Amino acid sequence: MANSIEAEKRAGWALVSPPFLYTLLALAVPFIVIVGLSFAGLEGGRARVPLAPGDAEKLYFTFENFARVLSEPIYRVVLLRSLIIAVCVTLATVLMAYPIAYFVSFYVAPSKKALWIFLITIPFWTSYIIRLALWRTILGYNGIFDNFVGIFGIEPMNLLSNGALAITITLSHAFAPFAVLPIFVALEKVDRSLLEAGQDLGETRWTTFLRVTLPLSMPGVMAAVLIVFIPVVGDYVTAKLMGGSTTPMIANLVEVEMLKKRDHAMGSAVAVTAMATVAVISILFVLLNRRFIGSKK
Amino acid sequence: MTFSADKPTMIEFKDVHKYYGDYHALRGINGTIKAGEFFSLLGPSGCGKTTLLRTIAGFEDISSGVVMIDGKSMADVPANVRPTNMVFQSYAIFPHMSVEENVGFGLRRDPRSKAEKAKAVDEALEMVGLKGYGKRAAHALSGGQRQRVALARALILKPKVLLLDEPLSALDKKMREHMQVELIKLQRQVGITFILVTHDQEEALVMSDRIAVMFEGEIAQLADPETLYRRPNSKKVADFIGTMNFIPCTILSESGDKVEVDAKGLGKVALDIHQAPPAKGETPVVGLRPETLTLLYPGQSANDRETDGVIDEVIYFGDMTYYDVYLGGTDVEVRLSMRNVPGRPVLDVGTKVRVAWSPEALVLFR
Structure with a gap:
């Protein structure tokens, strides 16, 4: 028997090794390089990958990259803007996704639920770039939105000129399906007799929702928040196409440092700062949730 | 109660x-x-x-x-x-x-x-x-x-x-x-x-x-x-609540508060009207609970009525034994339950027995 267990172990390793190798090369190695670069200084120049021949001995450890990220206002302003946009997008997405998930879970016949979930994924069928172009058409000066409000005698608003708003609208639309799915799954797991019990014990439908359904679906809401918030902070293409040059987000700054200024050390420091900020916020969010909503697992 | x-x-x-x-x-x-x-x-x-x-x-x-x-x-x-x-x-x-x-x-x-x-x-x-x-x-x-x-x-x-x-x-x-x-x-x-x-x-x-x-x-x-x-009021209720033997019968006469029936294997029985719930238009049968039937051991005699039978099946439960018995040389099989007490051996399949029963325990469904 020991033999077959050994064989099974080997088979297990064989199964996981390709994705493991891939993860190591595509995630862990670049991550270590970026973190390393963010703490790197080079005598008489800037640390970069690959290093010029003979530069290796001129490398030194430093906090100066981070000192610049924290002291120069541009980085703070842009990081704060990214966070605010991400919070707005997350709020809008989750608030819109919850009723949709609730409707599909509670009001759609069981045999039709899969179809509804499938329909919710339809936005993914179109390339994101095309969707961005469409939003530009909708939100731009004299675009579809302006024409629509024009019917009521409202002057063209040119929402596209407000970069942060345009970015928020576009991202909220793009991430909605990601938020619907985890909330839907959490709602599906709520035992329906609990809702009857709530009403039996004197609560109305609405107060039963607040005391029973909502707390029980919080794990799904938390998952949705994290799934939307984390990638939105680091979004690059939306800000580039919807925000123009006036409202960059943090990823756009990383691009400027990395590709335009060719300053890999500064680019890495900005990226690591953003990553650390997101990590801290996410962990705080999860902890606060445990503390106050208390999903007693 | x-x-x-x-x-x-x-x-x-x-x-x-x-x-x-x-x-x-x-x-x-x-x-x-x-x-x-x-x-x-x-x-x-x-x-x-x-x-x-x-x-x-x-x-x-x-x-x-x-x-x-x-x-x-x-x-x-x-x-x-x-x-x-x-x-x-x-x-x-x-x-x-x-x-x-x-x-x-x-x-x-x-x-x-x-x-x-x-x-x-x-x-x-x-x-x-x-x-x-x-x-x-x-x-x-x-x-x-x-x-x-x-x-x-x-x-x-x-x-x-x-x-x-x-x-x-x-x-x-x-x-x-x-x-x-x-x-x-x-x-x-x-x-x-x-x-x-x-x-x-x-x-x-x-x-x-x-x-x-x-x-x-x-x-x-x-x-x-x-x-x-x-006193279940229908065969369906009787069958759902506990176990009941149903024995085909013909109604001989019905007058006032008495019903006389001829039950297969049991013979002619006079029933009180209380034992006959309102007719449901079904083929008439009389019902008997297993515990109202008793096996008579040698030397015992029935207080009431008595019918011959042959044991067809024995189901032993520890405190009780269930017997399936063919009644009076017919193909009517009834189940009866006997408490297992000392001096009352469990009988074998094929044993010829006498079965005691009481007309008062009968219910007529028709």
């Missing part, structure tokens, strides 16, 4: 119908449930017993008819304001709350102070035997404990009627029998009307003051357990 009829009415059904689309789930339910009664709705799955319970709780709208609770029509009264509370089949314990939060769930609108509410929760937990369990997480409880929490959660609100939807079906046999007794005691202690839905006829007989036997959306018989068992 006896139930005094002079207690006030708690629940009244007047011609209650319920349709799910084309499906006729409740077909004209009539009847009353008295205050303080332990009442059971008994029937096979799909007979409408749970639907009827849910119409009392307010979870199902009825298609026509009236449901009255304590003299008030429940039409347009939503579940959350009805004077009823329910113990759900799944217990429906809130998994995100502790035991005391579960038990105190319904006290939110209660004007009492926090300390008084906490005391009420403690008392409710003590009543169901869960003293000191308040701080535990609900998901850490066993099935029996969950059920007690569900009971405490419902009883703390002092409802006029407690509804129990197959509350014991998820428990193992020992625990179930234990909880049956506890529920009876609890009901006597609190004096609240209990309405129990069950498909287990034994459970209904053990626990109830009165039982409504339901088939296909109708109440087939509403009576106390003893009447149901000894």
Whole structure:
């Protein structure tokens, strides 16, 4: 028997090794390089990958990259803007996704639920770039939105000129399906007799929702928040196409440092700062949730 | 077991119908449930017993008819304001709350102070035997404990009627029998009307003051357990409650309060009219419970009537033995049960025996 267990172990390793190798090369190695670069200084120049021949001995450890990220206002302003946009997008997405998930879970016949979930994924069928172009058409000066409000005698608003708003609208639309799915799954797991019990014990439908359904679906809401918030902070293409040059987000700054200024050390420091900020916020969010909503697992 | 009829009415059904689309789930339910009664709705799955319970709780709208609770029509009264509370089949314990939060769930609108509410929760937990369990997480409880929490959660609100939807079906046999007794005691202690839905006829007989036997959306018989068992009003009820032997017969004469029949294997018997419930238009049979038949051992003689037979099958249960016996040289087979006591050996298949029976134990279905 020991033999077959050994064989099974080997088979297990064989199964996981390709994705493991891939993860190591595509995630862990670049991550270590970026973190390393963010703490790197080079005598008489800037640390970069690959290093010029003979530069290796001129490398030194430093906090100066981070000192610049924290002291120069541009980085703070842009990081704060990214966070605010991400919070707005997350709020809008989750608030819109919850009723949709609730409707599909509670009001759609069981045999039709899969179809509804499938329909919710339809936005993914179109390339994101095309969707961005469409939003530009909708939100731009004299675009579809302006024409629509024009019917009521409202002057063209040119929402596209407000970069942060345009970015928020576009991202909220793009991430909605990601938020619907985890909330839907959490709602599906709520035992329906609990809702009857709530009403039996004197609560109305609405107060039963607040005391029973909502707390029980919080794990799904938390998952949705994290799934939307984390990638939105680091979004690059939306800000580039919807925000123009006036409202960059943090990823756009990383691009400027990395590709335009060719300053890999500064680019890495900005990226690591953003990553650390997101990590801290996410962990705080999860902890606060445990503390106050208390999903007693 | 006896139930005094002079207690006030708690629940009244007047011609209650319920349709799910084309499906006729409740077909004209009539009847009353008295205050303080332990009442059971008994029937096979799909007979409408749970639907009827849910119409009392307010979870199902009825298609026509009236449901009255304590003299008030429940039409347009939503579940959350009805004077009823329910113990759900799944217990429906809130998994995100502790035991005391579960038990105190319904006290939110209660004007009492926090300390008084906490005391009420403690008392409710003590009543169901869960003293000191308040701080535990609900998901850490066993099935029996969950059920007690569900009971405490419902009883703390002092409802006029407690509804129990197959509350014991998820428990193992020992625990179930234990909880049956506890529920009876609890009901006597609190004096609240209990309405129990069950498909287990034994459970209904053990626990109830009165039982409504339901088939296909109708109440087939509403009576106390003893009447149901000894004088079922139809073959179907007789077959559902316990075991009954059905023996084909012909009706010889019917006059006044006597019916004379000729039962195959038993011979001519004169029955009192009380032993013959109203005719249902079926082929006539007489029914006999297994324990009303007795095997006569050598030297014993029958007090009443006696028939020859041959043992066809022996089923040994430890305290009891069941015999399947062909009666009087016919192909009529009856099952009878004998208590196993010293000096009364278990007999073998093929043994010729004498079977004693009493005409008073017979019921005629026709």
